Amino acid sequence: MKEYDVIIVGGGIHGAGVLQAAVAAGHSALLIEKGALASGTSSRSSKLIHGGLRYLESGQFSLVRESLRERAVHLRIAPDLVELKPFFIPVYAETRRRPWQLKIGLALYALLGGFAPGTRFGSVPKRDWGQLDGLQTHNLDAVIRYYDAQTDDAALTRAVVESARSLGGEIAMPAAFLGANLAADGVEVLFEQGGERVARRARVLVNAAGPWATRVARAVTPAIQVPDVDLVQGTHIVLPMSVTGGIYYVESPADGRAVFIMPWKGATLIGTTETPYKGEPDQVRPLPEEEEYLLAVVRHYFPAVAGMTRADIRERFAGLRVLPAASEKAFDRSRETIFTTDREPHPRVLGIYGGKLTGWRAAAAQVLARIGPSLSAKPRRAATDELVLRRAP
Numbered sequence: 001m002k003e004y005d006v007i008i009v010g011g012g013i014h015g016a017g018v019l020q021a022a023v024a025a026g027h028s029a030l031l032i033e034k035g036a037l038a039s040g041t042s043s044r045s046s047k048l049i050h051g052g053l054r055y056l057e058s059g060q061f062s063l064v065r066e067s068l069r070e071r072a073v074h075l076r077i078a079p080d081l082v083e084l085k086p087f088f089i090p091v092y093a094e095t096r097r098r099p100w101q102l103k104i105g106l107a108l109y110a111l112l113g114g115f116a117p118g119t120r121f122g123s124v125p126k127r128d129w130g131q132l133d134g135l136q137t138h139n140l141d142a143v144i145r146y147y148d149a150q151t152d153d154a155a156l157t158r159a160v161v162e163s164a165r166s167l168g169g170e171i172a173m174p175a176a177f178l179g180a181n182l183a184a185d186g187v188e189v190l191f192e193q194g195g196e197r198v199a200r201r202a203r204v205l206v207n208a209a210g211p212w213a214t215r216v217a218r219a220v221t222p223a224i225q226v227p228d229v230d231l232v233q234g235t236h237i238v239l240p241m242s243v244t245g246g247i248y249y250v251e252s253p254a255d256g257r258a259v260f261i262m263p264w265k266g267a268t269l270i271g272t273t274e275t276p277y278k279g280e281p282d283q284v285r286p287l288p289e290e291e292e293y294l295l296a297v298v299r300h301y302f303p304a305v306a307g308m309t310r311a312d313i314r315e316r317f318a319g320l321r322v323l324p325a326a327s328e329k330a331f332d333r334s335r336e337t338i339f340t341t342d343r344e345p346h347p348r349v350l351g352i353y354g355g356k357l358t359g360w361r362a363a364a365a366q367v368l369a370r371i372g373p374s375l376s377a378k379p380r381r382a383a384t385d386e387l388v389l390r391r392a393p
C-alpha cells in the first residue's frame, strides 16, 4: 500500500497550509478534497487578512499580535493576492464606540503590529467626508481611518496549494474521505475516488475538514476524542452598488454588531451575520432574515441605496464558523484555533478546529511542530514565509 508521511483531509485554507508546510519541511504529503479547493468556508469568508480590531475588546491580544504578523507576511509574499485597504469607522451621535475608545484600540493595534507602516490611523477631515461613497453624514461626529488587508480567499487557497504542488505535494480531488484505522505507528486512510475505494497509509492523518471535522473525526477507528464545538453560520450578500474608497466598518442599527461593507469585484460585499447552525454543513444557505438584516445595515448607512430589496441581491453565500461550544454569543467566543491529537507525544491523528483565514500559515507551523515527533526528520526544502504566492492565471 502506498505510504505518505502526512495525509490531509480538506482542501480549504488549513489543509492547503498543512500540505505546503509538510512538503516544505521535506515530508511526503497527500491532500484529499471531496469537492473543489476552497469549496467550503474558505470561499465564504469576509476575505480579510486582518489583525481583527474587535478581538481587542474580548482581550485576545496574542491572536491579534499573531494575525498582524501574518498580515505583514502576506503583504510581502502574496502582493498579487493581498492588498492593504483603508478602513473607515463612522461614528454617529448614537454609535456605541466613541472616537476616543476607537483611537485607544487602534493605538494598541499599532503597538501589537510593531508600528509597521500598515498600522497608521487617524480621522478623515470633515471636508473629505463627501468622498466617502455617499456615506450618511447626518449626525456624523467623526470618521476614523485605519488600514487592514483584503484578499480573494479562494484564490489564496489555490495559490497555497499550487506552491505545495511545486514542492511535490499531491492532491486527490474529488476524493471523499471514508474512514481511518489506527495502527501502532500510523494510520490506514480510506477514501473514495472515481467510484473506487482507495487505501493509503500515513504516519499522521491531519483532519482539516473545517465544519465537517467532527464527522471526519467520528470515522476514525478506534474512536478518538472529538471536541465539543458549535457551528455558527455567517452570511454575505453582494449588491450592485459602488463602494470604491475603502472598507466601511459599521455597527448594525438593530443590535450594534460590527458589519463590513466592502468593494468586491466591481460590486459591494456586505457581511456578516451570526446564526447558530445545527444541520449538515453541506446544506448551509443564507436565510431571508439574514439578508434583510444586512440590507437594513447598508440602507441605513448609504442613503443612495435606500430602495434596494432582496430582489437586488446579485450573489449570496453562507459559511460556517467552528467555535468552542459555549452559551455566550458567537461574537464573544475565542477565535483561537483548537488543535486535538489522539495521543501524545506521537500523534497519529491531529484535528484543526476553527481558526482564521489570516492565521493559516501559523496554524500549519503549529501542526508541523505537534506532529513532528511522529515523523522522521528530513532536509527542509523551503521556508513558508519566503514562498511567494501567485494568483493562478
Ligand SMILES: Cc1cc2nc3c(=O)[nH]c(=O)nc-3n(C[C@H](O)[C@H](O)[C@H](O)COP(=O)(O)OP(=O)(O)OC[C@H]3O[C@@H](n4cnc5c(N)ncnc54)[C@H](O)[C@@H]3O)c2cc1C
Pocket: 009, 010, 011, 012, 013, 014, 015, 032, 033, 034, 035, 036, 037, 038, 039, 040, 041, 042, 043, 044, 045, 046, 047, 048, 049, 050, 175, 176, 177, 178, 208, 209, 210, 211, 212, 216, 233, 234, 235, 272, 318, 319, 320, 321, 352, 354, 355, 356, 357, 358, 359
Ligand atoms: C462568515 C465567515 C467570515 C469569515 N471571515 C474571515 C475573515 O475575513 N478573515 C479571516 O481571517 N477569517 C475569516 N473567517 C474564518 C475562515 O474563513 C476560516 O477559519 C477558514 O476558511 C477555515 O478553513 P478550513 O480549511 O478550516 O475549512 P474549509 O475551508 O471549510 O475546508 C474544509 C474542506 O474539507 C473538505 N471536506 C469535508 N469533508 C471531507 C471529506 N469527507 N473528504 C474530503 N474532503 C472533505 C470540504 O469540502 C472543504 O473544502 C470567516 C469565517 C466565516 C464562516
